[in-house]
Amino acid sequence: MINRLKRLFSGNMEPITTAQTAWLARVQIRKMVEEDLPSLEWDGEYTHFRRVYQDAFDRYRRGLTVLWVAELPGTGVIGQVFIQLICDRPELADGANRAYLYSFRVRPEFRNAGLGTRIMQVVFDDLRQRGFRNLTLNVAKDNPRARKLYERNHFHIVAHEAGRWTFQDEKGGWQTVEEPAWRMERRL
Numbered sequence: 001m002i003n004r005l006k007r008l009f010s011g012n013m014e015p016i017t018t019a020q021t022a023w024l025a026r027v028q029i030r031k032m033v034e035e036d037l038p039s040l041e042w043d044g045e046y047t048h049f050r051r052v053y054q055d056a057f058d059r060y061r062r063g064l065t066v067l068w069v070a071e072l073p074g075t076g077v078i079g080q081v082f083i084q085l086i087c088d089r090p091e092l093a094d095g096a097n098r099a100y101l102y103s104f105r106v107r108p109e110f111r112n113a114g115l116g117t118r119i120m121q122v123v124f125d126d127l128r129q130r131g132f133r134n135l136t137l138n139v140a141k142d143n144p145r146a147r148k149l150y151e152r153n154h155f156h157i158v159a160h161e162a163g164r165w166t167f168q169d170e171k172g173g174w175q176t177v178e179e180p181a182w183r184m185e186r187r188l
């Protein structure tokens, strides 16, 4: 299915039609289960995050994080977003009022059809039910399209973030990411 869609979309810059996005109605946005972990690696593109994903799942089990996936029946997981309910930086997530959205991505073949927006709506509703009042995220300064999407969804910039973090890759080697970002926030 993914390859078929790749063929459909490759080099095709025409506006997306209803027929092309009919798959959207079949997408299920649900909480992640352990069996989903390998599918987050996207055929090798995100293998370096294997331990990061496993750590996030361990935090999810402990009730500190909520992990969402978007699944297209017959195709598999095509999108994800992680929500920290609490972390060591209360300005990002404080466990009561403010939560932090990260690791938000939709597989390229399925972008620009409204799925990302739908995933965010599910996240907003879930957090409201949990009593949270604010949602934060960091968006890389070199990702203006994502920033625009967040602005349309009522996030606004509240701070600059150096965006430096380290993680252990799947082989145990330490990697450093440096991605200057805007911290954005919205009321829920």
Ligand SMILES: CC(C)(COP(=O)(O)OP(=O)(O)OC[C@H]1O[C@@H](n2cnc3c(N)ncnc32)[C@H](O)[C@@H]1OP(=O)(O)O)[C@@H](O)C(=O)NCCC(=O)NCCS
Binding pocket: 016, 021, 104, 105, 106, 107, 110, 111, 112, 113, 114, 115, 116, 117, 118, 138, 139, 140, 143, 145, 146, 148, 149
């Ligand atoms: C950011 C991301 C998750 C958004 O997912 P998405 O499914 O493409 O999101 P949406 O389709 O809801 O919105 C994206 C765009 O499609 C447009 N769109 C929404 N519904 C549409 C529709 N039915 N037809 C055509 N366009 C549509 C939106 O207006 C938006 O337009 P933009 O190009 O001006 O931003 C996705 O682009 C992605 O994975 N990007 C790479 C990773 C990334 O940057 N993540 C964010 C890190 S902070």
